[in-house]
Amino acid sequence: MLKNMKIGAKLIGGFMTVAVITLLVGTIGWYAMYNVIGVAHIITDQSIPEIENLRIIDREILVIERASRTLLNPLLSDTQYRQQYDDIAAARQRYKKAWDAYETVPKQGEKENLWKQFLAALDEGKKENDRFFAMVKEFETIGIRNPEELM
Secondary structure, three states: OHHHOOHHHHHHHHHHHHHHHHHHHHHHHHHHHHHHHHHHHHHHHHHHHHHHHHHHHHHHHHHHHHHHHHHOOOOOOHHHHHHHHHHHHHHHHHHHHHHHHHHOOOOOOHHHHHHHHHHHHHHHHHHHHHHHHHHHHHHHHOOOOOHHHHO
16 A cells, blocks of 8 residues: 555555554643643642641740740749740740641542541640640749659
């Protein structure tokens, strides 16, 4: 069949075949790029802010934990002692801001289950934290910053 065709027809047929293949590859590339752009928007608009807010929450919980432990140091000066309360108040503000931002993000599936587990653990931690600060305030009201003085 190709032996009977003129050279011009063969060239046109070859170029048409290359054009169809190029069109097919271009269409697949266009579709893949469209999907990548969609995923990139999800990452930049949702995932990165989520991760950043969770990082802030984690960091501020650690700041509160560190300052709480430091309050137990009987060798702190009054200035250092008050500084721990200031650090805790500032950490709670930053924590609250990040928490509010993260709560607006929709959670589904496994993320929702993990979030519920985290909330339960956090609630338990808050109760212990409140108990700790109540004890610290109680010791402050009776004028004892060093618990060893009770013995």
